[in-house]
Amino acid sequence: MTASLLSISGLSAVSDREGGMPILRDVSLSLERGEVRGLVGESGAGKSTIAKALLGILPRTVRVTGGTVQFEGRDLLTMPARELRDIMGAQISLIPQDPQTALNPGRRIEAQLTDGLRLRRGLSSREAHARALKLLEEVQIRDPQRVLHAFPHELSGGMRQRVLIAAAFALEPKLVVADEPTTALDVTVQKQILRLIRDMQKVHGTAVIFVTHDLGVVAQICDSVTLLYAGKVIEAGATADVLQNPKHAYTKALMAAGPRYDRPDAGLEPVPQAVFEQLRAEIGIR
């Protein structure tokens, strides 16, 4: 099979809440099986909107005005709701940003981890329990039995994020959308979670769309990267190429704006106004 796992082409969308303001402008990107692609940009870049489109959870106020989102050759945007439901969660799943709010506070971890296994995969309670236990071991939770019986509030942020990663991989999806999964975590925990996502992705051969604003995270975990500004793809390519040899002035400026502990004299250069003007001219804003 030669077709890409995921192929977004010419995707455009406007926000009806903001008077029809474009929030995605002719976005195209593709993803191969097992590939990790970073979706980077500052706030308002449209990275989360793309993630939501992939998950079929675009808010009502966002109207797609053109383009296709092909997953294994089928357009997610025009697919009947029934077929979409079969794909979401099973073929495409989410690792959410905020581990504090993504779990149901009133249900034990076991119930939340086994829903999909029982209802979508037809496992018995006993089988689902065994599988959930396995999954928690796989995400390196030390006392999986205890965690299965715990409520979310009894777990630390890092533990909760591990549970959510286990849930995302539970049904062996082909694509995982990770939406800023480490933004709320301490750096030492972030490193462990990044390692875990990479390991799980490698073992299961899963493709990942990794939404982040941190070029450092991109450098360490993504094979390829798409940089957005105001809903437009500014630069895309293999991570090493983009970071070592950025072509667009905005990419260069972003690299120079981030402070680095190892280079006290570099970084902290605000993105020059001229770069924003260039971006606006290119994109055709105003």
Add this chain to the structure above:
Amino acid sequence: MAENLLTATGLEVIYGGRRGVKVLHGVDIAIRRGETVGIVGESGSGKTTLGRALLRLVDVSAGSIHFDGREITHLPEAEMRPLRRRIQMIFQDPMASLNPRHTIRRILVEPLLLHGLAKNAAEAEARVAKILERVTLPAACLDRNPHELSGGQRQRIGIARAALLEPDFVLADEIVSGLDVSTQAQVLKLLKGLSVDLGLAMAFISHDLSVIRAVCDRVYVLRFGKVEEEGACAEVFANPKSDYTRILLDAIPLPEINPGWLDPKTGIEDAA
């Protein structure tokens, strides 16, 4: 070496009464005039509590705090008040720290009148116009409410409000953690410039060691309510003495390809 402006010794803070949780276990810290000191740590390290204790916003159960040579540890609020002008704070979330129902004009003018730094509204307005220029905001901002500004603009209003009162000491608690990198660079550069111009002493609390390195002269690394390591940034970052500092530094992903960065190296990381 300039004299110390703000010092604390053996600081302890307990939350929740006598049998509560001790979150600071004897912290010593000294901030000299005109110096920017970084306070870094992970969640639960006590960095925010330390900042609040230094400002007398939470009560300490042991230890002492001196400001400008005077002990303020248990100074009654009425006696603290004249000092409040000289000790300012910039908050993490400008949306929560600026009154949403007030215009920017009122937010900036009122403290000047309250502290008697301006004799009348006209004089206060003139000073506000000046500081707005300094933080590169257009005068049109004055008639807006906080929600009409961008995050970066709001944070610059927070800085302007603190700087207007001509303080000797400013506490900045995670003031750029909610901002995009391009905006963050702008805010940090501005703050650094102001602290030099006004000769401010500053405590800069952050979880981000790269940000600390960019703006601070010295750094305190906090862990579990204790100072794990302290020293000049140049020294601590080039040559960390504590394993914990080393782990923190190693956990920061840099925007360059570093094969093997994610691979486990030793057992010490898990201990962190």
